[in-house]
Amino acid sequence: MSPLIRVSRTETADPALPLPAYETAGAAGADLRADLPGRAPVTLAPGERALIPTGLRLEIPPGYEVQIRPRSGLALKHGITLPNTPGTIDSDYRGPLGVILMNAGQEAFTVAHGDRIAQMIVAPVVQARFELADTLSETDRGAGGFGSTGRG
Numbered sequence: 583m584s585p586l587i588r589v590s591r592t593e594t595a596d597p598a599l600p601l602p603a604y605e606t607a608g609a610a611g612a613d614l615r616a617d618l619p620g621r622a623p624v625t626l627a628p629g630e631r632a633l634i635p636t637g638l639r640l641e642i643p644p645g646y647e648v649q650i651r652p653r654s655g656l657a658l659k660h661g662i663t664l665p666n667t668p669g670t671i672d673s674d675y676r677g678p679l680g681v682i683l684m685n686a687g688q689e690a691f692t693v694a695h696g697d698r699i700a701q702m703i704v705a706p707v708v709q710a711r712f713e714l715a716d717t718l719s720e721t722d723r724g725a726g727g728f729g730s731t732g733r734g
């Protein structure tokens with residue numbers, strides 16, 4: 583069965599704003615909306631970023647995380663992205679969910695109340711254990727990285 587994420591609204595949120603929703607049967611991401619009730623739209627100049635409230639708090643079940651990712655349409659048409667993509671929402675976080683929106687385009691972009699600004703992906707996550715070791719197991723790759731296997 584799919585995990586249940588309990589959602590509450592922040593004190594100042596617009597109760598009429600739709601909750602995150604999957605737009606199609608096979609969608610991986612549920613769209614998040616800007617919650618700016620009674621506030622002027624937020625205009626991002628080229629290169630500018632802002633924390634946009636969603637008006638939501640999440641109760642993510644243990645063993646899961648939420649990733650906040652850009653919407654490709656906004657990215658392609660307007661250069662709108664998230665500098666921290668994918669934003670990580672921890673299962674024990676109960677604060678307001680915010681989206682750090684950045685304008686990597688060449689023109690100003692305005693976010694209005696209710697706009698779909700990003701999408702959230704729910705994913706299983708594991709916590710590893712960490713142990714200090716004197717030596718690590720050997721592999722064919724060894725220390726090769728950062729393009730060590732050549733171009734293409």
Ligand SMILES: O=c1ccn([C@H]2C[C@H](O)[C@@H](COP(=O)(O)OP(=O)(O)OP(=O)(O)O)O2)c(=O)[nH]1
Binds near residue numbers: 650666680
């Ligand atoms: O795009 C984001 C990223 C994070 N968060 C919230 C939820 C997350 O659980 C918390 C902490 O995020 P993160 O661990 O990425 O931030 P940090 O800079 O390491 O802060 P902290 O020291 O609070 O963990 O902030 C958001 O609302 N939106």
